[in-house]
Amino acid sequence: MATTKTDEDVDFKGENDEGKHPEGNLLNFEPEVPVESMLVPTDNFDSFEQEAPPDPSNLKVDSNLAECQNNDNNTVDDDKLDPDTSGASRSISELSLASEESTDHHGEEEVTNNEEWRSQEKHVFILSSAGKPIYSRHGSEDKLVTLFGVMQALVSFIGDDGDVIRSIHTQGTLFVFLIKGPIMLACVCKTRESVAQITVQLNYVYSQIVSVLTLQQLTRIYEQRRNYDLRRLLAGAERLIDHMLIALETQPALLLGAVQCLPLVPTTRDAITNIIVSSCNKIKNLVFAILVGGNQLVTLIRMKKFFLHPADLHLILNLVNSSESFKAAESWTPICLPKFDPKGFLHAHVSYLAEDCEACLLLLTVDADLFFPLSEAKQKIVEKLRRASLLQSINSALAHPGTPVSQLGVPEARHFLYKCKATAQFWGPVPAPPYQTAEGAKRLLDQYRILHHRLHAPMQPLKLLYLQDHAETMLGWVTTGFELYVAFEPLVTKTNAINAVNKILRWIKKDENGLFITNAPTF
Amino acid sequence: MRTIEGKIVVLGSQGVGKTSMVVRYIGKMFSHHISPTIGASFFTCKINIDETRVKLQVWDTAGQERFRSMAPMYYRNANAALLVFDITQYHTFTAIKNWVKELQRNVEEPMVLALVGNKTDLVNQRKVLREEAHQYAVSIGGTYFETSALQDEGIEEVFLNSAIGMIKLSEDSQCTSLRVYDSSDTSSPTAILQPPPPLTSAVQLDKGPTQGEQERVLACC
Numbered sequence: 029m030a031t032t033k034t035d036e037d038v039d040f041k042g043e044n045d046e047g048k049h050p051e052g053n054l055l056n057f058e059p060e061v062p063v064e065s066m067l068v069p070t071d072n073f074d075s076f077e078q079e080a081p082p083d084p085s086n087l088k089v090d091s092n093l094a095e096c097q098n099n100d101n102n103t104v105d106d107d108k109l110d111p112d113t114s115g116a117s118r119s120i121s122e123l124s125l126a127s128e129e130s131t132d133h134h135g136e137e138e139v140t141n142n143e144e145w146r147s148q149e150k151h152v153f154i155l156s157s158a159g160k161p162i163y164s165r166h167g168s169e170d171k172l173v174t175l176f177g178v179m180q181a182l183v184s185f186i187g188d189d190g191d192v193i194r195s196i197h198t199q200g201t202l203f204v205f206l207i208k209g210p211i212m213l214a215c216v217c218k219t220r221e222s223v224a225q226i227t228v229q230l231n232y233v234y235s236q237i238v239s240v241l242t243l244q245q246l247t248r249i250y251e252q253r254r255n256y257d258l259r260r261l262l263a264g265a266e267r268l269i270d271h272m273l274i275a276l277e278t279q280p281a282l283l284l285g286a287v288q289c290l291p292l293v294p295t296t297r298d299a300i301t302n303i304i305v306s307s308c309n310k311i312k313n314l315v316f317a318i319l320v321g322g323n324q325l326v327t328l329i330r331m332k333k334f335f336l337h338p339a340d341l342h343l344i345l346n347l348v349n350s351s352e353s354f355k356a357a358e359s360w361t362p363i364c365l366p367k368f369d370p371k372g373f374l375h376a377h378v379s380y381l382a383e384d385c386e387a388c389l390l391l392l393t394v395d396a397d398l399f400f401p402l403s404e405a406k407q408k409i410v411e412k413l414r415r416a417s418l419l420q421s422i423n424s425a426l427a428h429p430g431t432p433v434s435q436l437g438v439p440e441a442r443h444f445l446y447k448c449k450a451t452a453q454f455w456g457p458v459p460a461p462p463y464q465t466a467e468g469a470k471r472l473l474d475q476y477r478i479l480h481h482r483l484h485a486p487m488q489p490l491k492l493l494y495l496q497d498h499a500e501t502m503l504g505w506v507t508t509g510f511e512l513y514v515a516f517e518p519l520v521t522k523t524n525a526i527n528a529v530n531k532i533l534r535w536i537k538k539d540e541n542g543l544f545i546t547n548a549p550t551f
Numbered sequence: 552m553r554t555i556e557g558k559i560v561v562l563g564s565q566g567v568g569k570t571s572m573v574v575r576y577i578g579k580m581f582s583h584h585i586s587p588t589i590g591a592s593f594f595t596c597k598i599n600i601d602e603t604r605v606k607l608q609v610w611d612t613a614g615q616e617r618f619r620s621m622a623p624m625y626y627r628n629a630n631a632a633l634l635v636f637d638i639t640q641y642h643t644f645t646a647i648k649n650w651v652k653e654l655q656r657n658v659e660e661p662m663v664l665a666l667v668g669n670k671t672d673l674v675n676q677r678k679v680l681r682e683e684a685h686q687y688a689v690s691i692g693g694t695y696f697e698t699s700a701l702q703d704e705g706i707e708e709v710f711l712n713s714a715i716g717m718i719k720l721s722e723d724s725q726c727t728s729l730r731v732y733d734s735s736d737t738s739s740p741t742a743i744l745q746p747p748p749p750l751t752s753a754v755q756l757d758k759g760p761t762q763g764e765q766e767r768v769l770a771c772c
């Protein structure tokens with residue numbers, strides 16, 4: 029049973045009855061809007077669905093990468109932008125010296141008739157526009173040649189008339205397609221997600237591929253050989269895609285297009301930031317310094333003029349979370365951040381702060397020769413953090429189990445997510461019963477997805493939604509400054525729900541500076 | 552004490568055991584849970600050989616194909632290369648030949664080349680004959696070693712050989728990328744306090760198959 033209470037807006041907004049409202053002017057709850065945010069503010073489904081969004085920051089210059097280099101009056105060195113021309117130039121035909129393995133047609137039925145395979149809730153397939161298998165979430169893509177052939181035929185049949193296939197709806201199953209230049213992605217799911225939501229997810233997967241190859245390389249490969257077997261170049265990157273899909277299924281961050289910050293006392297965070305800035309400020313061409321821990325952002329410092337898009341930050345978090353090898357030694361690796369510049373690689377110095385501190389520092393630059401200066405800077409940073417006992421502060425924040433909703437004194441609310449739109453950050457309490465189990469957490473996230481979809485429905489977006497279900501009552505509220513999603517007891521009354529929302533907002537407001545990064549430090 | 556600083560790059564296909572070798576040598580351990588290298592990992596170590604201290608900057612590169620085009624960044628100015636393959640996978644040996652061609656094309660300064668056949672503990676699955684690998688190593692002016700990172704066989708010899716090779720390079724005026732200095736002018740005080748690592752003596756130990764090559768190297772310096 030769902031009711032859309034547009035008339036309730038008044039109570040929530042408090043615009044029309046300022047003063048009369050028992051809680052006073054609710055507009056005070058709007059988050060502090062920083063002059064500038066380190067992350068690009070996101071609205072949901074922003075630009076994700078369009079090909080090559082006309083991002084204003086991209087219009088000024090051709091390439092962000094080139095501009096960072098110009099920043100210090102360096103001449104743009106094309107070599108640095110294009111990995112393939114740096115030193116040994118290798119053509120694609122050389123890359124594919126190994127003859128392409130003949131694919132195994134036997135056993136396809138074995139896979140597709142397999143009960144376990146068939147009962148998977150969500151399949152994701154990636155194939156080239158020539159129909160070559162690239163990736164399958166479940167089951168080996170080798171074994172699915174016929175299936176990939178069917179998908180390719182379907183897409184090209186509809187494409188013949190100049191149309192683009194987006195989705196197929198059958199009873200209980202949804203098929204969503206995303207065509208991105210030379211590759212296509214398809215999702216077959218029995219979840220209750222919407223086409224728009226699945227499309228966002230496929231876009232994340234696509235951006236993961238661009239992140240390891242660059243758009244330039246991807247395009248050129250298929251220009252040179254339409255039949256190229258991309259699995260050769262993606263070998264080892266499947267785990268990044270797997271990991272990304274798991275994150276999409278289990279974490280609200282990607283749904284919200286926002287990141288969670290490691291809660292820290294503001295002065296502590298500032299001290300950490302200042303140490304990083306002072307240790308790096310002589311280094312030219314350093315674009316971003318990012319400190320992450322436990323899948324949360326500790327701090328982010330950027331070159332003036334440049335911003336990090338949360339989608340790019342998610343790619344960075346995904347890389348860190350799925351690469352154990354960073355723990356063993358300092359690494360120096362190329363990474364493409366598609367929202368920053370899909371055309372080329374940035375170089376990342378990646379290292380954990382110390383054996384006794386599991387926070388990972390990433391220093392991103394456009395300059396391939398910067399490893400040693402960055403390595404030195406990292407050492408300085410760690411020494412200074414240690415001397416100021418800040419490693420300890422980070423450790424205790426990382427060890428903190430998180431705040432349960434019970435500590436907020438809002439007994440009606442079981443869980444909530446609060447997203448600050450201007451800073452693209454969100455916060456939520458640790459899941460408590462009934463959501464502490466994997467099953468419970470999944471149901472909660474499903475509920476948030478439904479709310480999220482309804483609030484952001486492309487045709488008819490809503491400001492407020494109140495959904496009463498047998499398991500819980502869900503409330504979603506979108507204002508100019510924030511988005512709030514709350515799960516209540518199923519039998520909560522509307523008045524109690526409103527009071528609870530007010531309490532939550534007051535609590536967030538009080539702790540805003542510790543829960544969110546509200547400044548936007550630069551080098 | 553004379554100190555030489557050189558760069559050594561570890562190349563080879565995905566999964567042949569490059570990181571396992573480096574971690575075995577530097578960390579003195581083997582882990583079954585080493586995960587694939589991303590980009591390249593950087594390590595340093597020091598070896599004392601007679602009156603010379605060799606500081607090695609080790610670049611352990613990722614074997615995944617997608618990092619292939621980044622390789623020049625890692626092998627540029629290298630003084631030695633460890634070309635690692637897996638003796639149970641013939642194609643990893645074939646891949647070395649492309650690496651060698653690429654190095655010959657792109658690195659101008661002389662380089663110490665060590666061809667390393669790893670995973671000798673899996674000798675019953677051997678696909679690359681020792682003789683073939685040995686001949687290939689000779690043909691490129693390198694030395695062939697066989698190792699097992701798992702059982703700690705032959706690893707020290709590989710690094711020692713590269714260090715000794717670098718000392719020889721440093722005596723060659725052609726080589727400009729090696730940093731050579733007398734520790735009396737630039738040394739840090741800690742360098743003096745460190746006990747001399749017993750690495751030279753390790754050569755005397757009989758480490759089986761690679762000993763032939765080992766002795767030859769020592770004999771010529």
Ligand SMILES: Nc1nc2c(ncn2[C@@H]2O[C@H](COP(=O)(O)OP(=O)(O)OP(=O)(O)O)[C@@H](O)[C@H]2O)c(=O)[nH]1
Pocket residue numbers: 563564565566567568569570571572582583584585586587588589612613614615669670671672673698699700701702
């Ligand atoms: N049996 C055996 N296994 C080994 C040996 N050395 C490494 N391995 C195993 O081979 C696998 C790959 O080892 P890594 O050291 O990660 O290989 P790598 O060459 O660094 O791989 P990339 O970083 O992906 O290029 C791991 O499972 C190791 O445990 C060895 O000497 N014997």
Ligand SMILES: [Mg+2]
Pocket residue numbers: 569570571586587588611612613614
């Ligand atoms: Mg490795």
